[in-house]
Amino acid sequence: MAVDSATLGFPRMGPNRELKFALEKFWRNKISQEELFKVANTVEEANWKKQVDSGVSRVGVGLFSLYDHVLDWTFYLGLAPERFTKLSGLAQYFAMARGVDGIPALDMTKWFDSNYHYEVPELNAKSSPKANFSSYISSIKRALNVVGSNKTVPVLLGPLTYLALSKYDGATLDELLVKVLPLYTQLLDELAGLGITEVQIHEPSLVGASAEKLSKHLPTVYGSKEAAGAIQHEKIAINLATYFEEINHDVYQWFATSPVSAISLDFTRGDNLSVLQKFGFPAGKRLGAGLIDGRSVWKFNPETVLNQVSEIKKVLAASEKTELTIQTSSSLQHVPFTTECEKALNAGETDGLLGVLSFAYEKLAELEVVKKIAEIGEEAAKTEVDAAKKAWAVYYEKNPAKEAVQSRLAAVTEADFKRPSPFAERRPEQLKGLPVLPTTSIGSFPQTPQIRALRRKLKAGDITLEHYRGKIDEQIAYNIGIQEALGLDILVHGEPERTDMVEYFAEKLEGFAFTQNGWVQSYGSRCVRPPIIFADLVRPVDMTVREFVVAQSFTSKPVKGMLTGPVTILNWSFPRKDISRKDQAFQLALCLRDEVADLETAKCVVIQVDEPALREGMPLKPSKKDEYLNWAVDAFRLSTAVAKNETSIHTHMCYCEFADCMHAIDAIDADVNSIENARSDDETIREFKAIGYKRDLGPGTYDIHSPVVPPKEEIVKKLQSFLKLLPPQQVVVNPDCGLKTRKWPETIAALRNMVDATLEVLNPSTSQTQSVAKSRVKKFRAVVSPLYPADIRSGAYASEFRGMYNLALPSGVLYTFITVFTNLLTHKEPACLNLLLPVFYSTHLLEVFATFAGQVLFTY
Incomplete structure (x- = not known):
C-alpha cells in the first residue's frame, strides 16, 4: 500500500507576526501595497519551504490570505455586494473586511466551532459571479517554483461550503450553484494549464447540520457514475477534504461511487474510524487520514495513533489498489508556529509540559513519524514513539489531580445553579434610578502604545509593580472621566491592565501555562495567544477587585465588575485532552463564582460575565448539541448564581449564529445580555423576540471592528428599529463589542454619537441634544x-x-x-x-x- 503525507493549510501571520504588522502599517498608510505584498509573499514562501524541508509529500497551497480565505473566495468569484462595486482591487477587498466611510463591512462570524472568524458572503438573485483569479493563480505559480510541480496541491474552498456559509436573499442554493460552478470549471482549466495534477477541495460543511441538505448536490458538483460533475477534470485528481467532525454517512457512501479520487477525513474529532469500518473503503481511491490534530497544541498520543493506523490499514487492505496519505486533520492555522522559543515551559510549575506540546512545525515532524509507522511499521519510528511515551509519562507524573478541586466539584448541588429569585422578582431591586435606554460600553477601552509599553517594562523588571499599578490607576481615572463626560450611565474601568480577556484571568489562576510567541489568527490582523490548560484550576486570590474599587472611587455611577465566562475561557484556551471539557468548565466556574462573591463584598452592583464563545463551542453534529449546551449553561449559572438579587448580572455574546441555541442563552439567566447586532440587520433581536425573551437586551448599535465612526443619525435609526421589536424598558444601549482595538479619537466620537442618538430617541427634539452640548461647554x-x-x-x-x-x-x-x-x-x-x-x-x-x-x- 502506497503511503505519503500531506498538509491542508498553514498559519498565515508569520513566526513573529510579520504579516500582522505589515497589514496594520498598510492600513495606516505607512507602507505601500507593493511593500505589503512583499511581506506576505515572504511569509507564504517560507511556509512552503518549511513543509518541503520537513518531507511533506503533498503541500496544500492557496489557503494563505491577507485577511480571510472565505473573503478571498468572495473576491475570486467577483461576488462583492453592490455597495462595494465602485471600489476595486485591494481597496474593495479591505472595504468588505473592515468597511469604509458610509459603507458597512460584511458580517463576521465564527468558522464552524473554531475561534477563527470569517467574513460572511452576501448573495442575492442579482448576484452575478465574474472570475477574478489572477492573485490566486499568481500564488500557485510561486508555489510551483518553491515547492515543485510534484508536491504542489492547490486548495480550493468548495462551492457547497462557500454557499452554505453565505447569506442569500431572494435566491436558492440551486440557482447560485448554477452561477458559480462555471467559474470553478474555469479555474481547473487554468490550473491544468500550469501542470497541476491534484487539488484539495475543502468542504467542511459536509460534516455538520447542513450536510444532509448539501449532499443531494454532490452529483451536480462533483459528478457520479452516471454523469460528469461541474468540478471534474480529466487531468486533475480531486481530493475532497472534510474536517472538524465525522463525515455525513450519505456523503461517504456517495464518495464510494463518485469520480473523486481521494477523500480526507478528520480522525481527531468525531468517529470517522467507525464510518470506515461500517462502510469499508472503495477500491482504487486514496484516503487522507487526518491523524495529526490541526487544532490542538498537544503532541500525538502514540497508543491512540498506533491503534488508529492499524485499524485504518485493515479497512483499506480489504479493497484493491487503495492508497493512504497521513495528514493534518485540518489546516494548521489554528495552532502557533513553533515551540522552539518556549523553553521557559520546561521549568517551575510547568516543568515537563514542553515535552508534550506540538505546534505547526512540530506537527510536520509528527506527520513523518506517523507516515513511517503506516508505511513500514512501529519499529521504523521506535525512537520517536518511545520519546513521546516518555514525555507523556513525565507530564502525568508532574501534574496529578488536586484533591481540593475534585472534592469541591463533587460537592456541587442543584441549588448551586440557581439565583435566589427569578428574574421578574429580582429585576426591580437592581440599578434603581437608571434612565430608560441606559447607555454603557461592553468593557474594554483602547490599549494605547503607552499602556503596552508599560506592561512590557513591568514584565522586563524595569519598573516596580507599585509604579505599574499607579499608572494603570491613572488610566482608569481617565477612562472614568471620559465616560462621565459623555454621560454614559453604567461605566467600565476600561481594562487597561489586561492584555487579553482570557489570558488575563488565566494568569491569575493556577493550572494555566503561557507561551512567549504562541500567537494564532482570530480575524484579519488580530492575533490571540491562547493559554494552555495543563492541570486542575485554582483561584489563589481575587482577580479583579482592586481595579473595580479604584474605578468606583472616581464616580457615583455604577461601575461594572468585568469577568470572562467559564465557557469562553475554555473555548479560547487550548484545553486538556485527559479530562472532559465539561469538567474543565466547571473548575473555571467555581473560580469565577468566588470572584463574583468577592466583587459583591466590594460593593459592586453590576457584574458582567462575558460568554462570546458560548455558541462556537457547540458541536457541529445536531445530535451532540444538547449535551454541550446543558453543561455550558450550567457552567455559567454555577459562576453567577451566588449573586444577590440586587446584583445585576450582565453577559456579552458576539459574532456567532445564535438561532440554534437561543433557549440556552435564555437559560443562562443573565439579567442583561449585550449582543452583537450591528452587522446582522436586527436578525438577532428578532430571534430573541421569537422565543419570548423577557430579560434586558443590549443589541450592538455600531460595529467596533471597523474604524468607521457611525453617524449619530445612523445610530438613531438603529435604536428606532430596536424599539419596533422591544419595549424601551428592555433595551440597553451599547456598542457591538469591546473597544480595545480602536483608537481613542474614533472611540470618543462613536460613543458621543451613541449617547447623543439615545438622547434624541428619548426626546426627538434636537434642542435637548443641543442644550446638553451647550451645558458641557458652559x-x-x-x-x-x-x-x-x-x-x-x-x-x-x-x-x-x-x-x-x-x-x-x-x-x-x-x-x-x-x-x-x-x-x-x-x-x-x-x-x-x-x-x-x-x-x-x-x-x-x-x-x-x-x-x-x-x-x-x-x-x-
Whole structure:
C-alpha cells in the first residue's frame, strides 16, 4: 500500500507576526501595497519551504490570505455586494473586511466551532459571479517554483461550503450553484494549464447540520457514475477534504461511487474510524487520514495513533489498489508556529509540559513519524514513539489531580445553579434610578502604545509593580472621566491592565501555562495567544477587585465588575485532552463564582460575565448539541448564581449564529445580555423576540471592528428599529463589542454619537441634544476661564492653579494640562487627545480635568 503525507493549510501571520504588522502599517498608510505584498509573499514562501524541508509529500497551497480565505473566495468569484462595486482591487477587498466611510463591512462570524472568524458572503438573485483569479493563480505559480510541480496541491474552498456559509436573499442554493460552478470549471482549466495534477477541495460543511441538505448536490458538483460533475477534470485528481467532525454517512457512501479520487477525513474529532469500518473503503481511491490534530497544541498520543493506523490499514487492505496519505486533520492555522522559543515551559510549575506540546512545525515532524509507522511499521519510528511515551509519562507524573478541586466539584448541588429569585422578582431591586435606554460600553477601552509599553517594562523588571499599578490607576481615572463626560450611565474601568480577556484571568489562576510567541489568527490582523490548560484550576486570590474599587472611587455611577465566562475561557484556551471539557468548565466556574462573591463584598452592583464563545463551542453534529449546551449553561449559572438579587448580572455574546441555541442563552439567566447586532440587520433581536425573551437586551448599535465612526443619525435609526421589536424598558444601549482595538479619537466620537442618538430617541427634539452640548461647554469654561491668563507658561500661574485645587503636582505637569485645555478651548488643537492620557490618580484632578476635558472634546 502506497503511503505519503500531506498538509491542508498553514498559519498565515508569520513566526513573529510579520504579516500582522505589515497589514496594520498598510492600513495606516505607512507602507505601500507593493511593500505589503512583499511581506506576505515572504511569509507564504517560507511556509512552503518549511513543509518541503520537513518531507511533506503533498503541500496544500492557496489557503494563505491577507485577511480571510472565505473573503478571498468572495473576491475570486467577483461576488462583492453592490455597495462595494465602485471600489476595486485591494481597496474593495479591505472595504468588505473592515468597511469604509458610509459603507458597512460584511458580517463576521465564527468558522464552524473554531475561534477563527470569517467574513460572511452576501448573495442575492442579482448576484452575478465574474472570475477574478489572477492573485490566486499568481500564488500557485510561486508555489510551483518553491515547492515543485510534484508536491504542489492547490486548495480550493468548495462551492457547497462557500454557499452554505453565505447569506442569500431572494435566491436558492440551486440557482447560485448554477452561477458559480462555471467559474470553478474555469479555474481547473487554468490550473491544468500550469501542470497541476491534484487539488484539495475543502468542504467542511459536509460534516455538520447542513450536510444532509448539501449532499443531494454532490452529483451536480462533483459528478457520479452516471454523469460528469461541474468540478471534474480529466487531468486533475480531486481530493475532497472534510474536517472538524465525522463525515455525513450519505456523503461517504456517495464518495464510494463518485469520480473523486481521494477523500480526507478528520480522525481527531468525531468517529470517522467507525464510518470506515461500517462502510469499508472503495477500491482504487486514496484516503487522507487526518491523524495529526490541526487544532490542538498537544503532541500525538502514540497508543491512540498506533491503534488508529492499524485499524485504518485493515479497512483499506480489504479493497484493491487503495492508497493512504497521513495528514493534518485540518489546516494548521489554528495552532502557533513553533515551540522552539518556549523553553521557559520546561521549568517551575510547568516543568515537563514542553515535552508534550506540538505546534505547526512540530506537527510536520509528527506527520513523518506517523507516515513511517503506516508505511513500514512501529519499529521504523521506535525512537520517536518511545520519546513521546516518555514525555507523556513525565507530564502525568508532574501534574496529578488536586484533591481540593475534585472534592469541591463533587460537592456541587442543584441549588448551586440557581439565583435566589427569578428574574421578574429580582429585576426591580437592581440599578434603581437608571434612565430608560441606559447607555454603557461592553468593557474594554483602547490599549494605547503607552499602556503596552508599560506592561512590557513591568514584565522586563524595569519598573516596580507599585509604579505599574499607579499608572494603570491613572488610566482608569481617565477612562472614568471620559465616560462621565459623555454621560454614559453604567461605566467600565476600561481594562487597561489586561492584555487579553482570557489570558488575563488565566494568569491569575493556577493550572494555566503561557507561551512567549504562541500567537494564532482570530480575524484579519488580530492575533490571540491562547493559554494552555495543563492541570486542575485554582483561584489563589481575587482577580479583579482592586481595579473595580479604584474605578468606583472616581464616580457615583455604577461601575461594572468585568469577568470572562467559564465557557469562553475554555473555548479560547487550548484545553486538556485527559479530562472532559465539561469538567474543565466547571473548575473555571467555581473560580469565577468566588470572584463574583468577592466583587459583591466590594460593593459592586453590576457584574458582567462575558460568554462570546458560548455558541462556537457547540458541536457541529445536531445530535451532540444538547449535551454541550446543558453543561455550558450550567457552567455559567454555577459562576453567577451566588449573586444577590440586587446584583445585576450582565453577559456579552458576539459574532456567532445564535438561532440554534437561543433557549440556552435564555437559560443562562443573565439579567442583561449585550449582543452583537450591528452587522446582522436586527436578525438577532428578532430571534430573541421569537422565543419570548423577557430579560434586558443590549443589541450592538455600531460595529467596533471597523474604524468607521457611525453617524449619530445612523445610530438613531438603529435604536428606532430596536424599539419596533422591544419595549424601551428592555433595551440597553451599547456598542457591538469591546473597544480595545480602536483608537481613542474614533472611540470618543462613536460613543458621543451613541449617547447623543439615545438622547434624541428619548426626546426627538434636537434642542435637548443641543442644550446638553451647550451645558458641557458652559461647565468647562466655568472651570477653565479663571485659569486662563495671557501667559499660561508663567510659574506664578502654575502656583496659583496648584493652590486653587490643592494639587501637589509639578509645574511641568500643570503646564501640560493647561496647554492641552487651552488649545481645546480655542480650537487650536482639537486632535491632541493623546496628551490627555497621563491623568493622575487623584479624585480632584479627575473632576477638574478628565471630566471637563472629555466634555469639551465631545462638544467641539
